[in-house]
Amino acid sequence: MKKTAGMILCGGMGKRLRPLTEEIPKTLIEIQDNYTIMDKQLAEFKNAGVGQFIINWIFRG
Secondary structure, eight states: OOOOEEEEEOOSOOGGGTTGGGTSOGGGOEEETTEEHHHHHHHHHHHTTOOEEEEEOOOOO
16 A cells, blocks of 8 residues: 655745744744644644655755
């Protein structure tokens, strides 16, 4: 049986979320205590039966 793979695209500057994204990537912004946007995306993938995750991260430093 094949495992379903999901991809999270983490590129972009996060301009609409400034000043929150001045120091931290938008996917790592907390939406609750110790719960980030990426945590929410991964939980939704898991609930949908996705067994593998690919995180496409572009670092601009």
